[in-house]
Amino acid sequence: MNFFLKQYKKYILLLIIASVTVPAMAQSPHTLSLRHEISLYGTFGGSSLPGHYTGNVSPSEVFGKFGSGGGVGYTFFFHPQWGVTTGAEAAFFNATVQSAKLTGSTLETYSYGAATEPMYFNSVLENYEETQRVTYIHVPLLLQFQTAGRHKFFMAVGGKVGFALSGNYEATAANLTTSGYLPESAQTFTNMPNHGFTTIQKPASTGAIDFGLNVSAAAEMGVRWAMGKRVALYTGVYLDYGLLDVAPEKTAGLVNYQAATPREFIYNSILTAQQSPTGEVYVDKVNLFSAGIKVRLAVGW
Numbered sequence: 001m002n003f004f005l006k007q008y009k010k011y012i013l014l015l016i017i018a019s020v021t022v023p024a025m026a027q028s029p030h031t032l033s034l035r036h037e038i039s040l041y042g043t044f045g046g047s048s049l050p051g052h053y054t055g056n057v058s059p060s061e062v063f064g065k066f067g068s069g070g071g072v073g074y075t076f077f078f079h080p081q082w083g084v085t086t087g088a089e090a091a092f093f094n095a096t097v098q099s100a101k102l103t104g105s106t107l108e109t110y111s112y113g114a115a116t117e118p119m120y121f122n123s124v125l126e127n128y129e130e131t132q133r134v135t136y137i138h139v140p141l142l143l144q145f146q147t148a149g150r151h152k153f154f155m156a157v158g159g160k161v162g163f164a165l166s167g168n169y170e171a172t173a174a175n176l177t178t179s180g181y182l183p184e185s186a187q188t189f190t191n192m193p194n195h196g197f198t199t200i201q202k203p204a205s206t207g208a209i210d211f212g213l214n215v216s217a218a219a220e221m222g223v224r225w226a227m228g229k230r231v232a233l234y235t236g237v238y239l240d241y242g243l244l245d246v247a248p249e250k251t252a253g254l255v256n257y258q259a260a261t262p263r264e265f266i267y268n269s270i271l272t273a274q275q276s277p278t279g280e281v282y283v284d285k286v287n288l289f290s291a292g293i294k295v296r297l298a299v300g301w
Contacts, residue, residue, distance in 0.1 A: 034230070034300035035077050041089075042070040043238060045292010049095040049132055051247065052285040054275075065094035065131075067290050075144060075298070085142040085156060090135060090165070091240075093288055097130045097270055102173075106253035107277035110182060120181045120277070121196075123255035125203075127174035130270050134167035134211050136288070146224055155221040160240065162214035162288070167248075169209055169269040176203040176255065178265070196262030205267035212246040214288055222294070234296035242288035248272045250281050 047067025071089025078084070102125040110119035142158035177199045180189035189197045222236015254273040256266040270282045 037073075037075040037077070037083075037232070037298040037300040039073040039075070039087075039234070039296045039298035040070075041073060041234070041294060041296035042068070043089075043091070043290070043292055043294045044068050045238075045290060047091075047093040047095075047288075047290040049093055049134070049271075049286050050289050051271075051283045051287065053097075053283045054281065065096060067092050067094055067292070069290075071138075073140070073296065073298075081146050081148060083144045083146075085144050085158075086140060089138050089140065091138055091162070091288075091290065093134050093136070093290065095132050097128075097132070099125075099128045101126050102128045102254065102270070102282075103275075104254040104273065105276045106256055106274075108180075108257045109259065110180060111259060117182050117184050119257075120183065121253075121255075121257040122179045122181065123253070124177045125173040125175075125254070126177075128171065128270075129173070130169055130171040132167070132169045132209065132269065132271060134209065135165040136162040136211075136214060137165050138162040138214070138216070140218060142218060142220075150226045152224040152226075153221075154224050154234065154236070155219075157219045159243075160214075160216045160218050162216065164211035164214070164246070167209035167211045168207065169271070170204075170206050171267065171269065172202065172204045174202065176200045176265075178255065178257075180257075193263065196257055196265070198263075203265075203267075207267070207269060209269050209271055210248050211286075212248070213244060214242050214246050215244045216240045216242045216288060220294055230300050232298045232300065234294070234298060236294055237292065238294045239291040240289070244287070245285045246288060247283060247286040250274045254282070 069089055069091035071087055073085055073087035075083045075085040104123045106121045108119045108121045109116050138160040140160045142156040144154060144156040146152040146154040179197050218240045220236055220238035225233045227233055248271055251272055252268055254268055258264055273282055275282050
């Protein structure tokens with residue numbers, strides 16, 4: 001958690017300061033003129049997929065990247081200074097994971113002649129880097145407070161429910177070294193390229209990732225600028241933090257052996273891979289996180 005707090009601490013600080021100062025700046029309520037607002041908005045800032053990384057990866061090697069989003073909103077004002085906001089938005093999350101060395105192992109079956117024997121297929125990836133991307137559709141529900149007057153300070157808090165629309169990864173490494181170990185006969189196989197035990201320079205892989213349902217705590221604040229009797233421009237900062245683990249199901253190893261085509265490996269994302277046959281994983285929990293600037297154009301009646 002510390003790595004993304006360092007990256008986005010300026011946004012968090014703005015939220016804390018505003019949460020104290022905005023209520024204190026509230027003026028006397030005025031006559032309610034608008035009850036409904038429809039808005040279009042965009043978000044710009046940092047996003048990440050912070051998770052609990054184990055094994056060969058440490059949290060200091062996980063980096064958030066630029067993220068954006070946008071959507072349509074509807075606000076119902078039940079009081080001149082209070083309203084409820086909902087809508088639908090698309091949010092884009094990006095992250096990069098780096099590791100000097102990643103080791104992995106899968107349990108396979110090795111065939112020689114008519115005989116078969118269990119085999120541990122071991123892999124070592126050096127200077128590994130993986131970029132992950134996911135798009136979520138979020139439905140927010142926020143309680144909004146705003147001060148009186150023509151131009152208003154506002155603050156909104158609540159939650160969002162999100163559904164993953166698409167996810168994918170791209171991975172590269174300086175080299176991949178594979179070997180096999182037969183525990184029953186205590187044999188180790190190396191430098192046998194035709195059998196899948198070799199060294200490959202600059203391996204690369206891509207693929208899809210299925211992320212889970214997301215529920216986020218959300219907060220935003222800023223200034224509502226009156227552009228006319230029915231038009232307003234909201235400018236401010238926002239912060240969303242995922243409360244649910246959206247990590248995908250672990251399906252196989254990071255590098256997988258194929259008996260029929262041993263020179264061709266099947267790769268997986270570090271988010272979907274098991275580290276060993278006994279169930280250890282590289283990452284067992286992932287939470288969405290984003291923070292940045294939000295601009296919203298609203299029309300009311």
